[in-house]
Amino acid sequence: MGAFHRKQDPTWRCYRAPVSQYSVLAILTAGCLASPATADTETDVADAAIRTFAAQHGIPAAHVTLLRGDQVILQRGYTTSASAAGAAPDAASMFPAGSISKQFTAAVIVSLADEGLLRLEAPVRDYLPEWFASEPELRITHLLSQTSGLADFLWLDGYRPLADDPATPMAAYITLAADAPRRFAPGTRWAYSKTNYKALALIAERVAGRPFGDVLADRVLRPAGIDGIVACHRLSSTQFVPGINADGKLTPLDASEAAYVGDGGLCTNAASLSKWLRVVLAAGEVKWSRLAQTVTLTDGTRVPYGFGLSTREFLGRAMVWHGGNVDSHSALIAYLPEADLGIVILTARGFVWLTELLPALVGSSSPERTRAAYVSIDGDFEDGLFRYVVAPDGEDLQVEIDLIGKFRFVPAGQGEFIAEELPATFRLRVPADGPGDRFEFDWGEVRSFARRAKP
Numbered sequence: 260m261g262a263f264h265r266k267q268d269p270t271w272r273c274y275r276a277p278v279s280q281y282s283v284l285a286i287l288t289a290g291c292l293a294s295p296a297t298a299d300t301e302t303d304v305a306d307a308a309i310r311t312f313a314a315q316h317g318i319p320a321a322h323v324t325l326l327r328g329d330q331v332i333l334q335r336g337y338t339t340s341a342s343a344a345g346a347a348p349d350a351a352s353m354f355p356a357g358s359i360s361k362q363f364t365a366a367v368i369v370s371l372a373d374e375g376l377l378r379l380e381a382p383v384r385d386y387l388p389e390w391f392a393s394e395p396e397l398r399i400t401h402l403l404s405q406t407s408g409l410a411d412f413l414w415l416d417g418y419r420p421l422a423d424d425p426a427t428p429m430a431a432y433i434t435l436a437a438d439a440p441r442r443f444a445p446g447t448r449w450a451y452s453k454t455n456y457k458a459l460a461l462i463a464e465r466v467a468g469r470p471f472g473d474v475l476a477d478r479v480l481r482p483a484g485i486d487g488i489v490a491c492h493r494l495s496s497t498q499f500v501p502g503i504n505a506d507g508k509l510t511p512l513d514a515s516e517a518a519y520v521g522d523g524g525l526c527t528n529a530a531s532l533s534k535w536l537r538v539v540l541a542a543g544e545v546k547w548s549r550l551a552q553t554v555t556l557t558d559g560t561r562v563p564y565g566f567g568l569s570t571r572e573f574l575g576r577a578m579v580w581h582g583g584n585v586d587s588h589s590a591l592i593a594y595l596p597e598a599d600l601g602i603v604i605l606t607a608r609g610f611v612w613l614t615e616l617l618p619a620l621v622g623s624s625s626p627e628r629t630r631a632a633y634v635s636i637d638g639d640f641e642d643g644l645f646r647y648v649v650a651p652d653g654e655d656l657q658v659e660i661d662l663i664g665k666f667r668f669v670p671a672g673q674g675e676f677i678a679e680e681l682p683a684t685f686r687l688r689v690p691a692d693g694p695g696d697r698f699e700f701d702w703g704e705v706r707s708f709a710r711r712a713k714p
Contacts, residue, residue, distance in 0.1 A: 308619030326601035353499035357583025365567035410439040422513035450643025460521025487531035492516035502587030502607035631670040642707035
């Protein structure tokens, strides 16, 4: 996560391309539309919204694809005149995909399970005994659904020396997390953790007897007819669109390739992700539909997350989606089944909340402040990853979230609050009949479940 900066009045160039879903696009220079107010088609509205959003957030380069069924609504690259990226990206331009990579890892595990090479309900200790021999209750499904209780290695002391060493193996990151206290017992809560998918990648390697990248290509990508998805560390820095961090500085990936394998290490392009969206997210095949099946916790709470995919609704619309962020790039893939609408966004700026662009792309308005009955909630909370400090401020709430920032939340319905500056991204829901000791928290594409922190 990081700070958000606005770049004033950049000069934008807009590129249009032939309407061909999976072909490499020729870049054709065209004049940009005047303003959202004069846009009178779905494509024009989306195009204007993208340009405005990119200018506000100082995004040097981006590519956006909108699909309805097999029809391409929009497929364009964008860049600033002063961008280090040079020409606007096309549908073959490679970008780091960040945590979008997790759904590909989940697909590998499902494929191995379908062949009987592993069992989804098997204890993790059967495959990774050196770390989890004494934890028979920890199952592969807990890793897939982010309900394991394992700490996220990225936020632990000791990560930086490992990430700076190109020779660091995957096992080192699992060791770092396994040595940390468990957040909760498996299956009792949900909390996002890269460790889960690092462990899955290592399990895949051990079961298949091959490097993870080879297993992914052989079992998932080639059978689906998809190329253009590779490990970022196997590309030179000139083979993907350069990106900047939240401070506007060029930022390379960490030196350790193993830091990214399984949980966030893939580079891809718009054509490949668009095909993946149609073949997997929108296909309805039983095999792949399991990636989006939600999980139920031991207390009966239904969590809108499957295997590397979020199923949280957005502005009242059903959606299967996931975002991805690395220091220098942000990405998002989404599918709305009711509208048969697919969205692929790839950008060259790190930690941008692309959720704020979605309302214009799905044909909705961002949520707004409304008057609502006062809800009393304050104090310290945690959801297994983030810690929250909540303080009432009249009808509003002041909420400080570690690793993310401080926000004012305003009423948006009975027991609901939205972040004033990022209303489509952050939503806080307080149970109407609860004692004020917990709340649901939507951040980006996922939903956390916060409880009052113990003293």
